Amino acid sequence: MSNRIETLEFQAETRQLLQLMVHSIYSNKDIFLRELISNASDALDKLRLESLIDKELQADTSDLHVTIEADKEQRTLTVRDNGIGMSREDVVALIGTIAKSGTAELLQKMKESKDAAASQELIGQFGVGFYSTFMVADRVTLLTRRAGQEEGTRWESTGEGTYVVETVDDVPQGTSVTLYLKPEDTEDQLFDYAAEWKIKEIVKRYSDFIAWPIRMTTERTDEAGATTYDVQTLNSMKALWARPRSEVEPAEYNEFYKHVSHDWSDPLETIHMKAEGTFEYEALLFIPNHAPFDLFMREGKRGVQLYVKRVFIMDDCEALMPNYLRFVKGVVDAHDLSLNISREILQQDRQIQAVRRRLVKKVLGTVKEMLADQPERYRTFWNEFGRAVKEGLVEDRDNQELILDIVSVDSTHDADQPSTLRQYVERMKDGQKDIYYMTGESRGMIENSPHMEAFRAKGYEVLILTDPVDEVWVEQVGAFDGKPLQSIAKGQIDLDSEDEKADTEPEREQAKKDFAELLSWLTGKLSAEVKEVRLSSRLTTSPACLVGDAQDMTPTLEKLYRAMGQEVPHVKRILEINPTHPLVTGMRKAQEQGTDEEVLSETAELLYAMALLAEGGELKDPSRFTRLLADRLARTL
Structure with missing residues (x-):
């Protein structure tokens, strides 16, 4: 590169984030060291893997480690590794910008958050740990050389908006980050991060499980005043997932979760399992306490870390965890896979597929146990991840029944407490054969829908489904526990008992005769919009509603497919009218008395439009509707 020294500006969002971090007060600044050590550990993992795959790589892997150096007089702290290192392009791409989706949402949430602990959690979700160094340092210098390359790169910034990148020679393999610490007497009341005791405390608390040695030269003074220097390894380096669960403290699990997830809060649930037999592996999985911002973003990362015989293979191994469980974090350590296995091979590997099946059943089984034994924890889980889990009802037919057992949805039974499908079935009325539900954009819209009138009058519970994925899974699942899932906005609905039907049969037959001519005329008049007009048994107070045939696609599902770029034919629906309504x-x-055809036609048009609006539909010509309505109202005055 011709220009060996450049002064560049941070990406705008990065600059905003730096300012928020530097000028906010956080309850636990110790986290910065954990993040630097975690980054160093990742670099060592990557070098080890690359050296195993690329035998031509010119890199020293004989003593991979992390070194911490502190200078109390100069007030500097350096974290150094001899891992994979970075090229100049890597430095600009990874350090100069935040290459993460959803940064704008993060900034907005941080601005809205008044709570320091909450702000920490937000930062952790985006893995921007490197920037946390500016909470404790006035200036940060990074020196790095990628393994196999000759030239190194120096990066430096005060976090004020610009950074300097310089190409340099004679740089050791790996990366070192030097922090020029803020004075001890600042308003922040910082701990002395150059003090040996403080460094040891942080490493023991947050990084004891790191697989690589974390070394520091410690100073000792004997009784005679003589000073000696010893190189100490500060961490135990024990792979947490390989230890028996009985030997692991909850705090150790929590810190390991934070290491693999870059989350600053403890996990909601920990799953530690070991499989023996034809294919051996250990797994340590975590269900987070809250959903990440990118849970529903296409670019969001998913999958768990894959190791083979303690050798790191890849982050975000999608082959081990289905998309609907993308929020699960953790590690799987397989014993019998090839070290140079690729993502493409993983997708087809029979052993990996077997591991995936077991992991999925274990995660879903853990949630089911949570539902039975720890309902509050389950509610937290479902509030955060339920919408994603329901995707599995469409994607994972093999585990559909297990997923149905843990699904919770809103219901007319309780406005504040969602209901499981099992609880709904236990509350079903005597003689009730179907599980009734309705889909829509909001609870309020569904509760006020004309379709609900007969169900409310007769005391039947209805499930309220408002997530977009609900439109899909209820159609594909079809039934639960042998009970059909029945939309109250589809097909013929008759809630009367056999005795009630017998009592009202004469009235029904008479109504069919009385309204036959009007129904025929309305069907012809509204043929461009509906395929049939019929009398309704589901309405008690509204004049009309629109329903679909049992196998028809709903209007909302039509919109979803079109939003995804799929052309689907428009489905005409059925207009049901209430024979007891004055209109x-x-x-x-009016028809029997020979009222003007135009007046009747306009009334029919208004009747259809009101039914469409009542369910949240969109009118093709709103201005015509308002004009007809205004004219009709004016005639009544």
């Missing part, structure tokens, strides 16, 4: 009986009398 409907008035239309019948």
Whole structure:
């Protein structure tokens, strides 16, 4: 590169984030060292893997480690590794910008958050740990050389908006980060991060499980005043997932979770398992306490870390965890895989597929146990991840029944407490054969829908489904525990008992005769919009509603497919009218009396439009509707 020294500006969002971090007060600044050590550990993992795959790589892997150096007089702290290192391009791409989706949302949340602990959690979710160094340092210098390359790169910034990148020679393999610590007497009341005791305390608390040695030269003074220097390894280096669960403290699990997830809060649930037999592996999985911002972003990372015989293979191994469980974090250490296995091979590997099946059943089984034994923890889980889990009802037919057992949805039974499908079935009325539900954009819209009238009047519970994925899974699942899932906005609905039907049968037959001519006329008049007009048994107070045939696609599902770029034919629906409503009986009398055809036609058009609006639909010509309605209202004055 011709220009060996450049002064560059941070990406705008990076600059905003730096300012927020530097000028906010956080309850635990110790985290910065954990993040630097975690980055160093990742670099060592990557070098080890690359050296195993690329035998031509010119890199020294004989003593991979992390070194911490502190200078109390100069007030500097350096974290150095001899791992994979970075090229100049890597430095600009990874350090100069935040290459993460959803940064704008992060900034907005941080600005809204008044709580320091909450702000820490937000930062952790985006893995921007390197920038946390500016909470404790006035200036940060990074020196790095990628393994196999000759030239190194020096990066430096005060976090004020610009950074300097310089190409340099004679740089050792790996990366070192030097922090020029803030004075001890600042308003922040910082601990002395150059003090040996403080460094040891942080490493023991947060990084004891790191697989590589973390070394520091310690100073000792004997009784005679003589000073000696010893190189100490500060961490135990024990792979947490390889230890028996009985030997691991909860705090150790929590810190390991933070290491693999870059989250600053403890996990909601820990799953530690070991499989023996034809294919051996250990797994340490975590269900987070809250959903990441990128849970529903296409670019969001998913999958767990894959190791083979303690050798790191890859982050975000999608082959081990289905998309609907993308929030699960952790490690799987397989014993019998090839070290140079690729992502493509993983997708087809029979052993990996077997591991995936076991992991999925274990995660879903753990949630089911949570539902039975720890309902509050389950509610936290479902509030955060339920929408993603329901995707599995469409994607994972093999585990559909297990997923159905842990699904919770809103219900008319309780406005504040969601209900499981099992709880709904236990509350079903005597003689009730179907599980009733309705999909829509919001609870309020569904509760106020004309379709709910008969169900409310007769005390039938209805499930309220408002997530977009609900439109898909209820159609594909079809039934639960042998009970069909029945949309109250589809097909013929008749909630009367056999005795009630017998009592009202004469009235029904008479109504069919009385309204036959009007129904025929309305079907012809509205043929461009509906395929049939019929009398309704589901309405009690509204004049009309729109319903679909049992196998019809819903309007919302039509919109979803079109939003995804799929062309689907428009499905005409059925207009049901209430034979006891004054508007409907008035239309019948007007028709019998020979009222002007234009007046009846406009009334029919208004009747259809009101039914469409009542379910949240969109009118093709809103201005015409308002004009007709205004004219009709004016005639009544």
